[in-house]
Amino acid sequence: MAEVVKELTRKEKEIRELVRAEIPWEPVGPTPMPGIADLRSWDMRLLKTYKPWYAPFCDLCCLCTYGKCDLSQGRRGACGLDIATQQARMILLACLMGCSAHAAHGGHILEYLIEKYGADKKIDMGTYIELEAPNIRTVTGLKPETLGDLKTVIEYVYKEITHLLDSTHFGQEGSYLDYESKALHASMLDHVGMEVADIAQIVGFDFPTSVADTPLVDMGWASVDESKPVILLVGHNPATSTTIIDYLRENGLYDKVEVAGICCTALETTRYSDRAKIVGPLSRQLFYVRTGIADVIVTDEQCIRTDMPIEGDKVGSRVIATLDKAMYGLEDATDWDTEEIVKRMVEDKKHFAILNTKKAAEVAAKVALQVAPQRRKRWITEEEAIELAKKCTNCGMCERVCPNLFSIGDGIVQVAKRNFDLIKEQFNQCIGCGKCEQECPNKVPIFKIMQVAASKETWKIRAGRGAVMDTEIRNVGAPITLGTIPGVLAFVGCSNYPDIDDVADMVYEFARRKYIVTLTGCAAMVAGMKKFENGKTVYELFPPEFDAGGVLNVGSCVSNAHISGAAIKIANIFAALPLRANYEVMADYVLNRVGACGIAWGAMSQKAASIGTGFNRLGIPVLLGPHSSKYRRLYLSRKEDDDWTVMDARKREIVDSGEPSPEHIAYVCETKEKAMVMIPKLCIRKNDTPQGRSIKLNHYISLYKKYMGGGLPEDVHLFIRRDADIPLVYKKEVRAYLKEIDWQPKEPVGLPTLIGTYPTKVPLEAVIH
């Protein structure tokens, strides 16, 4: 194609320098280090089919002193804003919070590691990973070789965050679609920031990489030896936790102290030491803290309770805040003498902020060793629980404040009658918010009583393995894009689900059906907290490879970048499409040809919002649990009415495929049962071969029959192009149905792409491989 020669602007020259454009590992694509408007046309094309669906929490906007402004029934605020645009603005803010959390996490880890090893430390992801940074290379155009290069990348992310945040100021942006495009931009950057963070961690802390069968590690509070001093790590950033382990090892104390974690720090710590223990996901944070088992609680960042020192005081646990993002108003003891801090914490029961990791590690170990013998730690007995439960009058106040909408009071009443069945069931639904206990007029110690409901089981989870290997992608690229591996699933996000067993049930169902199941974060933990046949968890039952039927714990929240990265790797390694600064081509490939689906069943945080929205921009649909309607925005199509036109790049003509694949890209499901039916559908892609399509439809139909009372899915005809697409076992039934509705066969699309259906700088040749 003839290139339009145009003068490079100063900004473009600067970017080309930053990404070392002169090094020709691949030609530099159209969008190196894209700014806000550079991928806007791709976003607008996505949003044309997957329109934003807004569920406002309130009628008002109260973001400036011109307000509050009533935005209901078509009204506009004093600045001219309407209700849809206000929702989109809030979504952008949420995505920016998420993106900043990971970017700042990455930035902090980088600072820490550069201080330790220097900026020239080489990035080496092991023998089987040459494409070390698919997100970074695709978005920025830079092939990062050192920690210093990662710093260049994170500075680009920081800069974009500033511009995006600016757009949420009073006035300015007046289009919800543009705000959505900005949210998609922020969330794409989130995947870049996460990739920076996890590559730095893998390189700097020697986390597993280029390996599938990482060790099986222990999970559950019962795996914590409570007779020893216990250090509990809460948060996401492994700088302090790894230093604590180093300190204990170096001082011969690792046998004498238990190191346990909640949330992602726990996952990170087990990537560093397979002897560390995972207590559980975020939803168990308050519960476990209130047992008082922890002698010292060490917090870092993200998803830590904001009342940790108050909760610590209640049970006598000492708290150390180790990162400036969460200092809780504590005295900053970073420059104090270590022994002085230890003394004050032990004798005066004080909590401190200590922003030096080494010092924090030493203090944590010393305080734990000294206070543990003084503290009385035990779980309450059934008899004690029965006595405490007698205070409950079943007034129902706890039910009214419960965000998971159930009545723990009913369970408490049963405990008073010596029956523990209901409360055990309810403990599985409890997301650990603590609102019930706070509201109870009779001061029933609900969390204490729940101790008798808490399972004393232990489970096995595989330590996070980091990126999918290039070799694995070579093996499965073809079956994934042809459809014979029916889908790649990513269970991600937090623990705000209707029931703690849901994720494990879904993983089990789809691994058995030979989907590739990847997991991160709290979802990775809870998937392991249920035992199936022979008392085994999904991590013990299924192989750890990125292959049909594999179940992979990729790692923590920041490891989500390896899942989006795997999708990009399929386009680059398997389909040989250049990725360098070529985001649109990668996203178009993934949307149309990679049958991947994210499941954020318990998504809760703003980080989950940006992780999910980042998947969306890359063309990966995300199915969310019922609480996620509270994010206020989904991206839904209407299958009968929307435009399913694509370009057939082989024929170079625009065709109406009539096929809603994928049907939605951000979608809320009310129940696990319905999710089981939607997941196989969201893995259907237009380029499935007849064999691949019939395998995918086989799962869709059989799960539909299982959960929807028999019959055929109402929309099954939309996914059948020719008779060969119909799964063998359902041939007769489906043919009869197709005849009844006068279905007509249609030509499968040879090489489906959206390029060529909307204004873009990307030429059609760019998607043909």
Next chain:
Amino acid sequence: MAVVPFHRVNVLTGIKASRIIEDPVQCADLILKARRPLLVLGAKLIEWSVDGKLALEYALDIARAARIPACGTAHVKGKMVELGVSPDSVYDAVEIVNALKDPDWRGVKKEGNHDLVIFLGVRSDLEEQCLSVLKHFAYKHLRTMTLDKYYFPHANYSLPNFKKDEQWRGFLEELIANLRKER
């Protein structure tokens, strides 16, 4: 004082709150006055029962008495089939709402969009969000009602918070009787 919704995660912050309908006769009138009502049935209907009768059965009685088409959300369809009824349409809550907000949608019977949508049994946080979508983006062509046991501020018409299941059942039974009578 403003009514506080039963589940407090659903508290309204705004200008327009729903009108409380305490009289089953008035409720029946509102339903029968609608030209093209639609009943949206949520998954709680297969969990809840009142005096041994599944809440879903009350919902189906309403549909039958008023001849209202029903949309089964989540996996409600399975239970409906077991009870010998097939839903007039199957969508998830967010999908039916997505269609309803388009004034040009043809409706589940392909006769035109609905003018009244009645929610029953969607989990309350999701139902409240769905009602909010319609309140803000469908107010010109659609009224919303909920027949759940609790008050929903984002609807046009809502029942009050019933203290006891029996009161709710009483309301529903009278409503059904009135729908039958007035039809």
